[in-house]
Amino acid sequence: MELESSLRERLIDVGVDIVMTDGTALLGLREIARRAGVSHGAPRRYFPTHHALLSAIARRGFADLGSRFAAATDEDASPRDRLRALARTYLGYAWEHGGMFELMFRHDLLNSEAQPSDLPPLRESTLPLFAHIVELVTRHTEERTAAGPAVPPAVAAAALWTNLHGAAQLRTWGSLQLVLDATSQGAPDGGDPFDLLLDAVLDAHLGPVAR
Structure with a gap:
């Protein structure tokens, strides 16, 4: 055995x-x-099928991304700063490990049930990562306003994740580089234009930074 x-x-x-x-x-x-x-x-x-082996490989990717999330965040930082660190990690992982990122979110694998019976469906591997984002969005909202969230935190977290995932895919395909045109439309003082994009994404779903 x-x-x-x-x-x-x-x-x-x-x-x-x-x-x-x-x-x-x-x-x-x-x-x-x-x-x-x-x-x-x-x-x-x-592995009974090729999909079962690919799902096991993709599951390693989710575990790796989760570990990177944990390493990237400072427990003493604000919820927004922690969300920013997670967002940078997510985009960076997709950029640096495009093959694994693609495999992790393949629809046929996420929906596949052809895997060892002691393991949950691959799609459920996303749940701990998403729950962490929801928790941070909730804490950010509670600190930001006493009136409560305008939308449920899970909805805001899903919108944020959707935006980040789209940005990750577009960057991998080269489309973001084209429209941002880092040589002429980049961040001021020679900064990374993707940092501006990341700030815009966070502002859109969390509200602008309080001044």
Whole structure:
């Protein structure tokens, strides 16, 4: 049993390495098996379908992103500053690890139930990350106004996440660079134009910074 678990984890490890270095194009069962040093039929003993193995690899991506969220935030910072740190981490992860980011949000994998029965559907891997955003949006709103939120915090958090995810995709595709034109429309004093974009996103969903 321990050997089987070790082999199963090695297949996932190899898949993670492939997607991190080469993207998703080489994530076939045969290539994963070859790099893991096992027969091409070996992955089927641990994963009933190709989707099941890809889901296990994507699950590692969510765990990695969660760890990066934890490392990026200062518990003593304001909720808004912590949300800004999370947003930068999210955009940075999508930019630096585009293959894994793409895999994590593939619709066919998120909806797939072909995985070990002791694991929840892949889509549920997003819930802890989203719950953290909702918590910070709630705390920010409570500190900002005694009148209560204009919309439920979960709705505001979903709108913020939607905006960030769209920005991440557009940056990966090169569209944001085109419209922001960093050479002439960038941030003042040679700053990063994406920082201006990030501030605009936060202002749109959290309200502008109080002066």
